[in-house]
Amino acid sequence: MKENSLLSDLAAHLFSNSSGNGRTPSERELAEHFGVSRGQVREALAILEAMRIVERRAKSGIYLTTTEASVEAMALFARAGVPLDPILIYETVELRKIHEIKAAELACDRATEENYQHLRDILGASEAKLAAGEGLAREDRDFHLEIVRATKNSVFHRVCSVYYVMGEHRLPIYFADPARSRRSHEEHIRIYEALLARDGNLAQALMSAHLQGAESYWKGLIGGPATAAE
Amino acid sequence: MKENSLLSDLAAHLFSNSSGNGRTPSERELAEHFGVSRGQVREALAILEAMRIVERRAKSGIYLTTTEASVEAMALFARAGVPLDPILIYETVELRKIHEIKAAELACDRATEENYQHLRDILGASEAKLAAGEGLAREDRDFHLEIVRATKNSVFHRVCSVYYVMGEHRLPIYFADPARSRRSHEEHIRIYEALLARDGNLAQALMSAHLQGAESYWKGLIGGPATAAE
DNA sequence: TCCTCAGATCTGGTCATACCAAATTTGCGC
DNA sequence: GCGCAAATTTGGTATGACCAGATCTGAGGA
Numbered sequence: 001m002k003e004n005s006l007l008s009d010l011a012a013h014l015f016s017n018s019s020g021n022g023r024t025p026s027e028r029e030l031a032e033h034f035g036v037s038r039g040q041v042r043e044a045l046a047i048l049e050a051m052r053i054v055e056r057r058a059k060s061g062i063y064l065t066t067t068e069a070s071v072e073a074m075a076l077f078a079r080a081g082v083p084l085d086p087i088l089i090y091e092t093v094e095l096r097k098i099h100e101i102k103a104a105e106l107a108c109d110r111a112t113e114e115n116y117q118h119l120r121d122i123l124g125a126s127e128a129k130l131a132a133g134e135g136l137a138r139e140d141r142d143f144h145l146e147i148v149r150a151t152k153n154s155v156f157h158r159v160c161s162v163y164y165v166m167g168e169h170r171l172p173i174y175f176a177d178p179a180r181s182r183r184s185h186e187e188h189i190r191i192y193e194a195l196l197a198r199d200g201n202l203a204q205a206l207m208s209a210h211l212q213g214a215e216s217y218w219k220g221l222i223g224g225p226a227t228a229a230e
Numbered sequence: 231m232k233e234n235s236l237l238s239d240l241a242a243h244l245f246s247n248s249s250g251n252g253r254t255p256s257e258r259e260l261a262e263h264f265g266v267s268r269g270q271v272r273e274a275l276a277i278l279e280a281m282r283i284v285e286r287r288a289k290s291g292i293y294l295t296t297t298e299a300s301v302e303a304m305a306l307f308a309r310a311g312v313p314l315d316p317i318l319i320y321e322t323v324e325l326r327k328i329h330e331i332k333a334a335e336l337a338c339d340r341a342t343e344e345n346y347q348h349l350r351d352i353l354g355a356s357e358a359k360l361a362a363g364e365g366l367a368r369e370d371r372d373f374h375l376e377i378v379r380a381t382k383n384s385v386f387h388r389v390c391s392v393y394y395v396m397g398e399h400r401l402p403i404y405f406a407d408p409a410r411s412r413r414s415h416e417e418h419i420r421i422y423e424a425l426l427a428r429d430g431n432l433a434q435a436l437m438s439a440h441l442q443g444a445e446s447y448w449k450g451l452i453g454g455p456a457t458a459a460e
Numbered sequence: 461t462c463c464t465c466a467g468a469t470c471t472g473g474t475c476a477t478a479c480c481a482a483a484t485t486t487g488c489g490c
Numbered sequence: 491g492c493g494c495a496a497a498t499t500t501g502g503t504a505t506g507a508c509c510a511g512a513t514c515t516g517a518g519g520a
Binding site for chain 1: 470473
């Protein structure tokens with residue numbers, strides 16, 4: 001990964017080192033802290049400002065945004081390992097349900113052989129991972145995104161691909177349980193078969209049930225005291 | 231507006247002045263062209279790169295991204311006045327339908343008095359605009375976004391608020407017709423009433439019909455190449 | 461003790477230079 | 491034409507400086 005580590009490190013640092021009014025250290029302090037030039041810090045801050053994570057007030061300082069940050073911002077935090085508000089995870093799952101049930105329906109009408117081939121490839125990779133006793137985080141994401149891609153609506157895909165990465169640091173936990181991984185994989189297979197049969201109603205129903213499992217899981221984690229082993 | 235004009239100007243410029251392989255002018259050339267320092271250009275480029283609009287290759291150059299740009303990028307272009315591929319507009323409308331029909335349903339369950347008040351305020355503002363013979367672009371967006379907000383799913387709202395701005399430069403055309411504005415406004419009123427009555431099915435149906443009108447309109451303008459595949 | 465206000469300080473915004481090393485282009489010699 | 495080395499270009503990065511408004515500090519007055 002050649003990811004911009006300064007960006008995520010900086011984001012994490014700003015949240016840990018901001019005063020009560022949301023004011024963060026100055027550009028000069030940040031530059032010194034990270035051992036880079038002010039220019040580098042300003043470049044990163046420009047991105048963070050575009051993501052509405054911070055607000056730069058001329059001659060005053062840098063402040064954490066009080067209003068809603070962008071979805072990109074949430075994804076950045078997820079990558080940076082910043083703990084995400086559980087509420088946001090739940091909301092994300094809810095949004096996924098809205099997106100993917102519809103995507104499954106549309107994909108039944110519009111999926112091409114290329115999409116089917118990709119899905120088969122992903123299922124094959126999943127099988128291999130399962131056999132090796134590994135988690136399916138990456139394959140899960142790929143499978144679901146490929147269905148969105150099969151809707152042939154690129155805006156739909158752009159929107160989904162942004163917030164799907166949010167789960168990248170959560171899914172490993174979810175798929176740590178081999179039984180859950182296996183069940184999820186089998187549900188994927190059935191969804192694939194429904195897509196192949198172009199049975200819109202069935203695909204929707206299967207997708208709904210599939211995501212319901214994830215929703216209950218996260219709801220359980222968020223809701224009562226954490227009883228699940230982690 | 232205190233918007234970062236360099237950002238959008240730069241984005242537009244890059245698209246007009248890139249060679250066949252997608253290579254854009256160098257940072258130094260861009261700095262000179264816009265009469266700013268290289269640092270300013272680099273800050274803007276950092277944002278454009280984060281939006282996946284360009285790719286900066288060390289010691290080589292800046293290249294327009296061949297892969298899918300982010301939704302944020304589309305919104306930026308819309309603001310910058312860069313003509314958007316009609317296909318993207320149609321795809322956006324389709325995604326809006328997916329989002330808003332569901333939002334209407336959820337809002338029926340979760341809307342609070344605050345949401346209703348906002349909706350009333352927006353409808354009032356719409357009435358005033360209509361009486362003054364003005365378009366409803368802003369009010370239309372506010373109305374629809376408020377319904378999304380009423381779902382109390384902040385991720386949902388974040389996602390929608392990004393791509394809604396895409397329409398800001400299109401809606402004025404749509405609402406140039408007084409009859410269409412009036413009809414749209416009246417449909418908003420009925421949707422509001424359904425939300426107030428917490429009638430989920432009715433709200434969904436009204437929203438679906440409301441957006442169907444917009445969809446047909448844009449489809450008509452585009453010429454319907456999207457559905458020609460079937 | 462508390463308030464006021466001018467002066468010192470800090471801060472983001474912007475620009476000009478400079479150096480590096482790799483990628484590109486140029487142009488010489490064949 | 492062609493190959494290859496030298497000259498040039500390019501992004502990446504750092505340093506230093508100046509501006510002007512925001513912010514903080516402390517002395518002096520009520």
